Amino acid sequence: MKKLLLERKEKGCKSFFALLDPDKPIDINKLIPILTRATVVLIGGSLGVTPYDIDDLITRAREAGIDKPFVLFPGGLNNIAANADAILYMSLLNSLDPYWIIGAQVAAAPIVKRLGLEVLPTAYIIVGEGGAAGHVGRAQTIPLDKPELVAAYTLAAKYLGMQFVYLEAGSGAHTHIPPETVKLTRKVVGNDVYLIVGGGIRDVDTALAVLEAGADAIVIGTLLERQPEKATEIVETVNSYCSRDAS
Ligand code: 1GP
Known part of the structure; x- marks a missing residue:
């Protein structure tokens, strides 16, 4: 999984992470055009999700022919499930609660080991509104007009050895991470951090702006169910990046 993402980055390709929240109604068949084009499928949610829901969803997706890496995007210990391939092993760096910085990770570690999940060491940094993740994770969210703080957190993550940010x-945020923030962050940390950007991305222009500013991957969740045709347009744009660079 990690290899796949880093190889794509090396080639100048961008990646599309399709996010499924098992707490919301999901019609897998309707999502097939998007999921088959996605680089990976992220699964997780802040509320109301059990490992059984996640395992069931992965089984249904595989039965529907979705042959993709399924990666846990855990909203808590209740999101660790055996059928997944890998886990974003996240520390919420700007939480005010040590539980979300290291407590949950200690409790999760033996389970992740027992299940044999591939681990992607990931710093999770919440900016702006923050949504349910910000509330549940007790984040001191970074103001949208303070890109230098985002860059400083990301640099700290890099210095701590976290490969993914x-x-x-x-x-569902009203305001996505500004491309200028991504650009400054990339400039400050260099190219060896894998930057994932998500929340409130709803159209091709925004997706392109964020990617061109230096994101390696974007995450799309809300749009998948609400406007699947728009999400399909975005995934196609992301996938055209490799060919664009080659031309
Ligand atoms: C949420 O970043 C993801 O954790 C995706 O956000 O649902 O707004 O696409 P959206």
Whole structure:
């Protein structure tokens, strides 16, 4: 999984993470055009999700022919499930509660080991509204007009050895992470951090702006069910990046 993402980055390709929240109604068949084009399928949610829901969803998706890596995006210990391939092993760096910085990770570690999940060491940084993740994770969210703080957190993550950094505006956020923030962050940390950006991305232009500013991957959740045709347009744009660079 990690290899797949880093190889794509190396080639100048961008990646599309399709996020499924098992707490919301999901019609897998309707999502097939998007999920078959996605780089990975993220699964998780802040509320109301059990490992059984996640395992069931992965089984249904595989039965529907979705042959993709399924990666846990855990909203808590209740999101660790055996059928997944890998886990974003996240520390919410700007939480005010040590539980979300290291407590949950200690409790999760033996379970992750027992299940044999591939681990992607990930800093999770919440910016702006923050949504349910910000509330549940007791984040001191970074103001949208303070890109230098986002860059400083990301640099700290890099110095702590975290290879992946997820900049989160919150699911369904009215304002996504500004491309200028991504650009400054990329400039400050260099190219060796894998930058994932999500929350409130709803159209091709925004997706492109965020990717061109330096994100390696974007996460799309809300749009999948609400406007699948728009999500399909975005995934196609993301996937055209490799060919665009080659031309
Ligand atoms: C949420 O970043 C993800 O954790 C995706 O956000 O639902 O707004 O696409 P959206």
